[in-house]
Amino acid sequence: MNGTRSLVAFALSARIASALLGLGMAFIVAPTVFGFYGRFQAIALVFSVFAFLRLERAVVSAPAPGEAVRITALALRILPFTTLVAVIGAFALAPDLASQASAPALAVALSLALLGRGLMLLATSWLLRAGRQAALSRLMLIQAVGQFAAQSALLLLDCPALLALILGEVVGATIAIAQTGFGHGRILALAARTVHARGLVHRWRALILFNLPATLAAQTFVALPLITIGRLVDPATTGHVALALRISEAPMALLTSAATSLAVAAGIWRGATARSHLVLGAIFIGSVLAFAASLIAAAFVAELFVTDQRIAAILPYVPATAALTAAIALGGPHADLVAYAGAERRAFAIHGVALLAGLAIGLSRADPTTALLAFAVTALSRSAALWLLLPSAMKPARE
Numbered sequence: 001m002n003g004t005r006s007l008v009a010f011a012l013s014a015r016i017a018s019a020l021l022g023l024g025m026a027f028i029v030a031p032t033v034f035g036f037y038g039r040f041q042a043i044a045l046v047f048s049v050f051a052f053l054r055l056e057r058a059v060v061s062a063p064a065p066g067e068a069v070r071i072t073a074l075a076l077r078i079l080p081f082t083t084l085v086a087v088i089g090a091f092a093l094a095p096d097l098a099s100q101a102s103a104p105a106l107a108v109a110l111s112l113a114l115l116g117r118g119l120m121l122l123a124t125s126w127l128l129r130a131g132r133q134a135a136l137s138r139l140m141l142i143q144a145v146g147q148f149a150a151q152s153a154l155l156l157l158d159c160p161a162l163l164a165l166i167l168g169e170v171v172g173a174t175i176a177i178a179q180t181g182f183g184h185g186r187i188l189a190l191a192a193r194t195v196h197a198r199g200l201v202h203r204w205r206a207l208i209l210f211n212l213p214a215t216l217a218a219q220t221f222v223a224l225p226l227i228t229i230g231r232l233v234d235p236a237t238t239g240h241v242a243l244a245l246r247i248s249e250a251p252m253a254l255l256t257s258a259a260t261s262l263a264v265a266a267g268i269w270r271g272a273t274a275r276s277h278l279v280l281g282a283i284f285i286g287s288v289l290a291f292a293a294s295l296i297a298a299a300f301v302a303e304l305f306v307t308d309q310r311i312a313a314i315l316p317y318v319p320a321t322a323a324l325t326a327a328i329a330l331g332g333p334h335a336d337l338v339a340y341a342g343a344e345r346r347a348f349a350i351h352g353v354a355l356l357a358g359l360a361i362g363l364s365r366a367d368p369t370t371a372l373l374a375f376a377v378t379a380l381s382r383s384a385a386l387w388l389l390l391p392s393a394m395k396p397a398r399e
Contacts, residue, residue, distance in 0.1 A: 018144035019250040025151055025165070026246055031239030031310065033161040038242030039094045039230045040110070040166065042223035044117055047086040049219045051118040052078055054207040058200070059125040068129060071200055075122060083114045093227060096235070100162035109166040116173030123180045139176050147172025206344070214348035217355045218335055221382070222328060224355075225375045228362040232371065241368055244317040248325040251291045256332035259284040281387075285330065292326035295319075320372035327376045331383025338389050346389055354382040 026034050052075040059075070062068040087110045091097060097106060120143065127136040151168030155161060201208065226245060230238045259280070299318035306312050338347045357378045361371055 016254070018140055019253070021144045021148040023243075023246060023250065025148060026243045027310070028152070028155070029161050029165065031237075031243070031313070032235040033100065033165070033239065035230065035235040035238030035240075035242050036094070036097060036100055036162050037165045038226050038238065038245070040090065040097070040113075040162075042226045043086065043090045043093060044114060045223050046216065046219050047082070047114055048117055048121055049216045050212060051082050051086075051114075051121060053082075054212045054215065055200075055204060056121050056125040057207055057211065058204045059122070060129045062129075067200070068126075071204070072122065072126075074200055079115065079118045083111055083118065086114050087111050094230060097162070101160040105163060106166075109163055109170065112170045113166050113173070116170050116177070119177050120173050123177055127180070135180070139180055142179055143172045143176035145172075146175035210344035210348060214344050214351050217348060217351035221351065221355045221358045221379070224358045224362055225324060225372060228371055228375075229368050231362070232365070233368055237368065240313045241317050241321070241372075244314050244321040245325065247314070248292075248295055248318065248321040251295075252288065252325040252329035255284065255287050255291065256329045260333040260336055284333065288326050288329050292322045295322040317369065317372070320369045320376065324372050324376040324379060327379035327383060330380065331386045334383070334386035334390055338386060347386065350382055350385045350389065354378055 029037070055071055055075050055078070058071045059068045062071055087107055090110055091103075091107070100106070101109075120139070123139060124136060127139065147168045150171035151165055154164035154167055157164075159167070226238070226242055229241045233241075296319045299315045299322070303312070303315045306315065335347070335351075338344070358375060361374045361378070364371065364374075366374065
C-alpha cells in the first residue's frame with residue numbers, strides 16, 4: 001500500500017513540476033513569442049495522434065513481446081513521413097511562424113521537436129507495457145527539467161526566442177529518451193533489424209481505421225481554439241490567451257489524468273457496477289467544477305488588485321479558458337473508456353460533429369472571448385454525449 005501511494009505521489013509531483021516549469025517559461029518570454037509557441041504546441045498535439053497512426057497503442061496491448069518489437073520497427077519507419085506532413089501543416093496553418101526566425105532553421109527545429117515527441121510517445125508505450133509507472137513519471141520529469149534548462153540557456157545566448165523554445169523541447173526529449181533508452185537498448189536493436197513488419201497493419205487495422213480518425217478529430221478540436229485565436233487577433237493577444245489556457249489546463253490535466261487512471265483500473269468500460277461509476281463520476285465532476293469556479297473567482301478578484309501589465313492582460317481571458325478547459329476535461333476519461341469499450345465508431349461520430357462545429361466557430365469573425373465560450377459550449381456537448389454513450393457501449397452487444 002505504501003509503495004502504491006509513493007508511486008501516485010511521485011506521478012503527481014512529476015506532473016505538477018512539469019506544469020509549473022511550463023508556466024514559468026510562459027512568463028519569461030514575451031507574449032507575442034508565447035503566442036507563436038502555443039500555436040506550435042497545438043499543432044504538435046494533433047501530430048501526437050497520427051505520428052504512428054495509433055500503432056503505439058498496439059505496442060502496449062500486443063500479446064507477445066516479439067510482436068511489440070515488430071510494431072515498434074514499423075512505427076519508427078512511419079515517423080519520418082508523418083513528421084514531414086506535420087511540418088508542412090505547421091507552416092500552412094501558421095505561415096507567420098517564419099517571421100520569428102529563419103524559415104530553414106525553423107523547419108529543422110520543428111522536425112527535430114516533432115521527432116522527439118514521437119519517440120517520447122513510443123518510449124511511453126513501452127513503459128506502460130512494462131507497467132513501470134515510476135519510470136514513466138521520471139521520464140516526464142526529466143524531459144520537463146531538461147527542456148526548461150535548455151530553453152533558458154538558449155534565451156541567454158540570444159537565440160531567437162521561438163527557436164530557443166522549440167530547440168529546448170528537442171534537448172529535453174533527447175535527454176529523457178537517452179535515459180530511457182539505456183533500459184531498452186535491446187528492443188531498439190531488435191527493431192532496427194526487423195524487416196517483416198508490414199503484415200501487422202492488417203492485424204491492427206482497427207486502430208488505424210477507427211481509433212485514429214476518432215482521436216484525431218478529438219485532438220484537432222482541442223487544438224482549434226488557440227489556432228482560431230491566432231487567426232482572429234494579433235500575436236501578443238494570442239500569447240495572452242495561450243498563457244490563460246496554460247494556467248487553466250494545468251489543474252484540469254491533473255484531474256483528468258487521475259480520473260482516467262482510476263476508471264481504467266476499476267474496469268468501468270467492462271461493465272463495472274453502476275454505483276462505482278456514479279461515485280467516481282460525481283467526485284470527478286465536482287472536482288472539475290470546483291477548480292473551474294476557483295479559477296474564475298480568482299481571476300475576477302485579481303483584476304481588482306493586480307497592477308502588473310502582463311498579468312492584467314491575461315486575467316480577462318481566464319474565465320473563458322477555465323470554462324473551455326473544464327468542458328474538455330469533463331469528457332476526458334470517457335474519451336478513453338468508450339474506445340476501450342469498443343465503441344470507437346460511435347465515438348468518432350461524436351468527435352466528428354464537435355470538430356465540424358469547431359471549424360464553423362474557427363471560420364467566424366467572433367471576438368476571442370466569444371469564440372472561446374462557443375468552443376466551451378461545443379466541448380460540453382461533446383462530453384455529455386460521451387457520458388451518454390458509455391453505458392450502451394458496456395452492454396454485451398458491442399460494436
